[in-house]
Amino acid sequence: MKDSTNSEAKKLVLAERLTVLKKNKAFVVGASILGFWIFCSIFSKFMVRFDQDAMDFESINSPPSLKFWFGTDSTGRDVYSRVIIGARIIMIISFIATALGAFVGASLGLIAGYLKGKFDMVLMRILEAISAIPVIIIALLAVAAIGRSSTVITVLIIGFIFTPNVARTVRAAVLGESELEYVAAAKLRTEKTAHILFREILPNVLPTLIVEFTVRLGYAIFAVATLSFLGVGLEAGSPDWGTQVADTWDKIFTNIWWPTLFPAVAIASVAVSINLISDALLEVFEL
Amino acid sequence: MLRFIAKRIGLSLVTLFIVSMIVFIMMSIMPGDLAKQTLGRDATPEAYEIWNKEKGLDKPLVVQYGVWIGGVMTGDLGMSFQYEQPVSEILGPAASKSAQLAIVALILIAPISILGGVIAAMNRGKRIDRVLTVGGLSAAVIPEFVWSVVLILVFGVAIRVFPVSAFPDEENPNIINSIYHLLLPSIALLFVLFGYISRITRAGVIEALDSDYMRTAVLKGLSRKTAVFRHVLRNALLPTIAVIATQVPYLAGGLIAIERVFNYPGFGNILMDAVVARDFSLLQTAVFLVGLVIICFQLIADVLFAVLNPRIRQRVTE
Numbered sequence: 023m024k025d026s027t028n029s030e031a032k033k034l035v036l037a038e039r040l041t042v043l044k045k046n047k048a049f050v051v052g053a054s055i056l057g058f059w060i061f062c063s064i065f066s067k068f069m070v071r072f073d074q075d076a077m078d079f080e081s082i083n084s085p086p087s088l089k090f091w092f093g094t095d096s097t098g099r100d101v102y103s104r105v106i107i108g109a110r111i112i113m114i115i116s117f118i119a120t121a122l123g124a125f126v127g128a129s130l131g132l133i134a135g136y137l138k139g140k141f142d143m144v145l146m147r148i149l150e151a152i153s154a155i156p157v158i159i160i161a162l163l164a165v166a167a168i169g170r171s172s173t174v175i176t177v178l179i180i181g182f183i184f185t186p187n188v189a190r191t192v193r194a195a196v197l198g199e200s201e202l203e204y205v206a207a208a209k210l211r212t213e214k215t216a217h218i219l220f221r222e223i224l225p226n227v228l229p230t231l232i233v234e235f236t237v238r239l240g241y242a243i244f245a246v247a248t249l250s251f252l253g254v255g256l257e258a259g260s261p262d263w264g265t266q267v268a269d270t271w272d273k274i275f276t277n278i279w280w281p282t283l284f285p286a287v288a289i290a291s292v293a294v295s296i297n298l299i300s301d302a303l304l305e306v307f308e309l
Numbered sequence: 310m311l312r313f314i315a316k317r318i319g320l321s322l323v324t325l326f327i328v329s330m331i332v333f334i335m336m337s338i339m340p341g342d343l344a345k346q347t348l349g350r351d352a353t354p355e356a357y358e359i360w361n362k363e364k365g366l367d368k369p370l371v372v373q374y375g376v377w378i379g380g381v382m383t384g385d386l387g388m389s390f391q392y393e394q395p396v397s398e399i400l401g402p403a404a405s406k407s408a409q410l411a412i413v414a415l416i417l418i419a420p421i422s423i424l425g426g427v428i429a430a431m432n433r434g435k436r437i438d439r440v441l442t443v444g445g446l447s448a449a450v451i452p453e454f455v456w457s458v459v460l461i462l463v464f465g466v467a468i469r470v471f472p473v474s475a476f477p478d479e480e481n482p483n484i485i486n487s488i489y490h491l492l493l494p495s496i497a498l499l500f501v502l503f504g505y506i507s508r509i510t511r512a513g514v515i516e517a518l519d520s521d522y523m524r525t526a527v528l529k530g531l532s533r534k535t536a537v538f539r540h541v542l543r544n545a546l547l548p549t550i551a552v553i554a555t556q557v558p559y560l561a562g563g564l565i566a567i568e569r570v571f572n573y574p575g576f577g578n579i580l581m582d583a584v585v586a587r588d589f590s591l592l593q594t595a596v597f598l599v600g601l602v603i604i605c606f607q608l609i610a611d612v613l614f615a616v617l618n619p620r621i622r623q624r625v626t627e
Contacts, residue, residue: 048443147320151327154600154607156562159580163596166584167335240450248566251454252581264454271458271570274466283462286455293450301446 043306052298055291063110070103074261083278093280095270101281104261105288111262112292115177116242122181124235127188132219132227134189135196142193149186157183157245158252165254176255180245184238191234195227229307236300240293247289263289313615321608328600333374336593381594391588399579400595407564407575413488414495415553422503423549426510431537433515442511445504454566456497461570464493494571501563502556509552513545520544547617554610 043049062069071091072078078098086093092101130149134142152160161179165171199205200223208218224231249255250264263285270281366373380387386396429441448456464471471493517523518541526536565577576595583592 147323148327151324151331151600154324154328154603155331155596156599156603158562158565159596159599162565162580162584163332163335163592166587166589166592169587244450244452248452248454251452251566252569254584267454267458271461274458274462277466279462279466282458286458289455290451293452294447297447297450298443301443 039306043302046302046306048298049302049306052295052302055295056299059109059113059288059292059295062106063113066106066110069106070100072100072103074104074107075099083273083281086280092284095266095281096273096278101266101284104266105263105284107261108263108266108285108288109292111256111260112243112246112264112289115173115246115256116180116239119177119180119246120184120235120239120242122177123184123238124188124231126181127185128192128224128231130185131189131192132196132223135193136200136215136219136223138197145189146193149189152183153186157241158248161245161249162252162254165249171249171254171256173256176246176249180242183245184242188231188234188238192227192231195230196223199223199226233300233303233307236296236303240296240300243289243293243296247293310615314612317608317611317615321604325601325604328604329378329597330374332593332596332600333377336589337370337373377593381597386594387590389583389588389591391583391586391591396591396594399591400576400598403574403576403579404598406573407568407577409487410491410494410564410568410573410575413491414498417492417495418499418502418506419553421499422506423510423546425503426507426549427514427537427542427545429507430511430514430518431533438511441507442504445507447504448500449502449504451500452566453497453501453563454570456500457494457567457570460493460497494567494573497567498563505556506549506553510545510549513548514541517541517544547613551610551613551617554606554613 076099078094078100080098081089081094082098083096084094084098092105094100095104130145134145155163157180160183161176164179165175168175204222205218208222213222246255246262247264250260250262251268253265253268255264256262266285267282267289270278273279274282368376377387384397386400388394389396389399392399425441425445429438432438460471472490514537518537522540523536526540527533531539564575565581567573568575568577569581580592580595582588583595
């Protein structure tokens with residue numbers, strides 16, 4: 023009985039927060055931009071105007087026009103189509119990498135925060151050491167070690183690097199929760215540790231985890247774009263935004279700015295939209 | 310206090326040790342025959358063996374680790390596979406180049422960001438506060454290379470007020486000219502760091518504005534502006550400095566992309582070249598040194614915080 027009223031009260035609180043969120047201007051702007059790019063990555067096939075790799079040698083480096091909305095690059099490829107296709111690549115990679123980091127990090131954080139003691143101490147030292155090396159540098163190190171770059175490796179590296187941050191945030195939240203009565207009650211009921219961790223504590227630290235997820239997602243976009251710009255993130259010739267900027271930006275000195283500016287603005291808009299969303303979530307959840 | 314510092318240094322050494330292990334393991338366990346890669350496929354097996362022996366790669370991993378870390382500790386950074394030159398001779402000049410860029414950037418960034426934070430705090434809740442806070446953090450999530458490319462496009466190509474290469478002209482190598490060339494990359498870093506630093510300043514100033522001594526100062530008849538600059542800043546500034554200290558090393562990650570775009574021969578560019586050439590001896594030492602610098606800065610920041618706030622000091626020693 024008590025349980026059901028409890029969950030209903032929680033639903034009410036959630037509904038209330040959603041209403042507040044809908045009125046938050048930053049959130050609406052961020053969600054619209056991100057929504058647009060998600061739409062692009064799902065329906066890119068119907069949105070492109072040309073094949074992203076098709077080269078039109080008769081219109082090389084042509085400026086934006088009615089035929090080529092964002093112009094063409096130095097091999098006559100349609101920049102608009104490449105930007106639309108690029109959305110899918112960066113979105114999927116960033117999302118999977120963040121989900122991986124969030125899953126492993128949340129699990130480690132839950133266990134460390136609940137068990138405390140030696141496990142916690144050793145884990146925190148290791149995680150601190152990992153986060154003492156900047157994300158881009160540790161990723162470069164891994165790429166050099168493996169000897170080639172690929173999408174899968176990039177996903178694994180970014181997921182691995184985000185693990186400490188997520189673990190630390192979740193651990194701090196769990197430390198607060200594990201002192202509370204419902205945890206003591208569950209222990210008295212002799213529930214299994216896994217049950218207490220994932221069914222009792224996890225739902226209560228979920229808001230923290232969601233905000234952390236969106237923050238990390240923003241950094242994942244940052245990292246994927248930077249790595250592919252440096253030429254170590256994805257397969258060579260991939261039509262993703264970072265590679266597009268890297269391949270075209272030396273042409274801006276001859277005033278051919280369109281193949282560089284459009285993907286650059288695309289990267290910026292996704293990064294900013296995610297930041298606006300996580301900022302609004304932080305405010306609404308009062309974390 | 311001494312006990313706190315000693316304990317904090319101990320923890321940093323442990324972290325540093327783990328960093329060295331991570332870097333070494335990443336550079337050692339991966340497949341790929343370095344000798345084959347360096348000497349080419351046509352070399353004889355004996356040549357591979359001699360090369361491996363020369364580089365100490367035939368010894369057990371534990372010994373290799375000991376030789377490497379012992380060398381680094383005593384200032385012998387080893388030889389670069391790629392350049393056949395001592396690592397220190399390659400990293401030294403590059404690091405000093407990067408330091409020059411970082412210093413110019415910080416001289417630009419620190420005052421602007423602190424001022425931004427103070428303005429936001431004094432106009433808390435108003436439009437200008439929202440613009441500075443949300444705008445600052447939004448700018449911070451846009452990658453450095455995007456800022457660099459856009460800045461070059463605007464100031465180097467469209468209105469041509471700044472040079473597009475960070476490296477000064479050979480015929481005109483004076484300080485003013487060098488700084489002038491470093492301004493555009495510094496502005497790129499400003500966009501990325503402004504949000505973090507101004508947010509901390511804002512929080513510090515808001516806390517100080519609500520304090521008793523501030524009320525006293527205002528009651529005493531000081532204007533709000535004078536009170537802020539005379540009393541509040543002194544209290545709000547130290548946490549800001551500590552945050553700058555923890556952010557500085559992260560410049561290292563961002564510097565790679567910026568140095569790449571502006572074609573600047575700094576640490577980041579060398580690191581990137583070493584990645585492409587798979588120059589492991591150079592790479593592992595360079596990354597370890599980055600970790601060392603970051604851990605040192607964090608140590609300084611933590612001690613600074615503890616000096617400021619006795620409660621933290623107690624928590625760590627307990």
